[in-house]
Amino acid sequence: MAHPVRVVHYVNQFFGGLGGEERADTPLQVREGPVGPGRALQQILKDQGSIVGTLIAGDDYAAEREGEAAEAIGVALAGQVPDLVLAGPAFDSGRYGLGCALACQVAQSRGIPAVTAMYPDNAAIITHRRELIAVPTGVDVIDMPRVLARMAALGLKLARGETLGPAAEEGYIPRGIRRLVTKDRVGYERALELLLARVAGRPYASEILVQQYERVPPAPAPRDLSRATIGIVVSTGVVPRGNPDRVPGARALTAGRYSVDGLESLDVADWESVHGGFNTRILNTQSPNYALPLPALRHFQAEGVIGGVYPFFFSTVGNQAAVGLAREIGRRVAREFRDAGVAAALQVSG
C-alpha cells in the first residue's frame, strides 16, 4: 500500500489514562490519535501505519454491557474508517481481554482485520479462540514493547491483504483450526523418531500439544486452625434445589455463591448437584454432604479443631471447565476469602 494503513487502537480505562478499577464502568470514549501505549505503537508503525483514533472502554462496561459496547464500537469504527484495528495488549486481565475480543469481533464483522494480544490462558481466548488473531504474551507488562511490535507486524500483514500461515510460524495463539497437510513420512515413523529423541534426551517437537499447568507456590501452613475460618469451594456442582443461578452441567463460566450460615448439614430436600459429568443419584437422593462435607466441618468446629466455617461457599461444575475460566473463578473466590480473613480453603472435586 502506498499510503499508511489507518489504524484504530482499542484500550481499557487504565491504559487510556482514565484511572483504575474505579473507572471500570466507563462507557466507550473516542480520542483522536494514539493514547498511552498507542504512542509507542505509533513509533513502531513509523510511516507504514497511522493511528487515527483510540477507543477507550472500561473493563466492566466492555465485559458486562456487551451489546451496548459492541454498538458503540461499531459506530466509532464507522466514523474512523480504519484499515486495521489493534486491541490491547490485555496480558492476563480477563475483562480487558474480553473487551479486546469484542473490539476485534466488531471490526471483523465490518470487514476490518483485527489483531489483539493477551496471555494464552486469558478467559477471552477460552471463549473466542477461533475468532481472534492474538499475539501470545506473558503476564508482565514489561513485555509491552516486544508485544506491540508483534501486533504491528501481524496487523500490517493482514491490512495488506496477506494470508497468515500457521500459528506456530507466524507467532499468534493457535485458533484450533485444523488444516489437512501431507507429511513426508507416515505416522509410526514420526512417532518412533519422537520416542528415540526423547529417550536420548535430544530436542523434539510434539505434534500434539499437551496442556501445561502452571505451578503455584504452596501457601504457607498455618500452625494452628483453632481460631481459623475455613472457606468452602466445590467443583461438584452443589447448588440449592432448582438451581436458581442456572449453573450449567458442563463448561461452567462462573460459580454460584450460597449461604451455609447456621446450617449443620445439607438436606437433600434443599440441595442438589447439577454436575453433568458423573451420576449424581447418591448426592441427590441420599446426601449432598458427600460432595460438600459440611457436617464434618461443623463437627471439627464444635471440637475446637477449627474456629469456624465461612458463611458462604462457592460452587461450580468442574466438568470440562476451561483452565482460564477456572483460574478467574479461583481468583474471585480467593479475593473474597482473603478480604474476609479466611485462613484456608477446602475444595472438593469429584
Place this chain on the structure above:
Amino acid sequence: MIGALPAIAVAANANRVVRGVQVQHPCGDPKLPPEADWDLTLRIVRTALDAIRTEVAGPTLFEPPASSASREAVRAS
C-alpha cells in the same frame, strides 16, 4: 482439596491433595453402615485439615488413614 481422582489433581499442580472415595461420593461411602461412613468422612476431612497445617514444597498427595480401628490394632501388637 479432596478429590477421588488425585492423579489428575497432582498433575494439574494442586499443592495439597487428599484422596477421596469415589467421584460420586468423594467424602464418604454410602455402602458402609452409617457409623463407619461417618468415621470415614471424619478421617478424610481431618486429613484435609492436617494437610492445611503441613508445609509442602509442591504437589503432595495425602492419604486418609485406612481406619481409626486398624491403627490401634497395629500399635497394640
